[in-house]
Amino acid sequence: MRSVPFRVALAVLGGPVLLSGAALALRNAWSDRLPAEVATHWGPSGAPDRATDLDVLTTWTLLAALVLAVAFTIAALVLLRRGRGVHRPLLGLASGLAALPVAALATSMLATLDAASWREASGAALAIPVILATAGAAGAVAWFIAPDVPPEQRPVDATAVAGAQSVGLSEHERATWVGGSTNAGLAVLCVVALPVVVAVVGALSGSPAPWSSLLVPLGIGLLAALGVGSVRVTIDADAVSIRMGVLGYPRRTVPLDDITSAGTTTLGVLGNGGLGVRTNASGDVAFKCRGGDALVLTLRSNRRVLATVDRPDQAAGLVNDLVRQARNRAG
Structure with a gap:
């Protein structure tokens, strides 16, 4: 049983720490291939519209990943000590969430790699695969290492x-x-909420949305109503x-x-x-x-x-x- 707290800590910390080390190593290896500022936000057109100094971004993202990982680890150990047990899927989720800042850093570096300026960075389509791969890798490490401890009898x-x-x-x-x-009220709320929000935002912005643009949020709301009603x-x-x-x-x-x-x-x-x-x-x-x-x-x-x-x-x-x-x- 003494090894259980160690495995819990290793499961939650392991993935984010390893990925942070890998990101820092890539940052150093690509130092001559990255501009001083890297793209950190993309507009609706898919073109980058905001940048951050690479050194600042590296510091804050790695620090955020470490803080999240430590916080999740402490929470898991407290629950374990109080007899609440630990659940492997949730430890995997916690580790994946802690790795998201590292995923943001990796996305910005990959998108701006070999670009003369952050304005020439690759499109936002790169972000989703990198984020999913990074968070998924951290979650998989946690799932493999973590114990599954039921609540105390x-x-x-x-x-x-x-x-x-x-x-x-x-x-x-x-x-x-x-x-x-x-819950009929919940079902109705799911159906109407998204279309109403889209319509209100359009009206307030001075660009009312055409009725056809409401079909997608209406469909999403209908699926939600069928799923949780x-x-x-x-x-x-x-x-x-x-x-x-x-x-x-x-x-x-x-x-x-x-x-x-x-x-x-x-x-x-x-x-x-x-x-x-x-x-x-x-x-x-x-x-x-x-x-x-x-x-x-x-x-x-x-x-x-x-x-x-x-x-x-x-x-x-x-x-x-x-x-x-x-x-x-x-x-």
């Missing part, structure tokens, strides 16, 4: 287990539960299936064998990171289309899966009864 209260929610399903009965929740849960003798949105993606199927108990809780609209599918620092996953009552599944790993559904007490009671039946058959 808490003492089990025997009286709470005995009084766990139940629907009174007998040993030889079978049942299926289908339910969920819908509802949650559907199906419970049967084998598993609990959770689907997000009208199309049912993302989805998750939790076998009954992986569940230790079920219960209910109340989620805030902004809790667990907001609406949609959210993962917190402990590795809990929440399927949310609204705030309010939610079903909670506690897994053998002591991580949890949450879903906002109407009448979650019924769902939790049936899950507990089905889990008991499965254990009795196995025992």
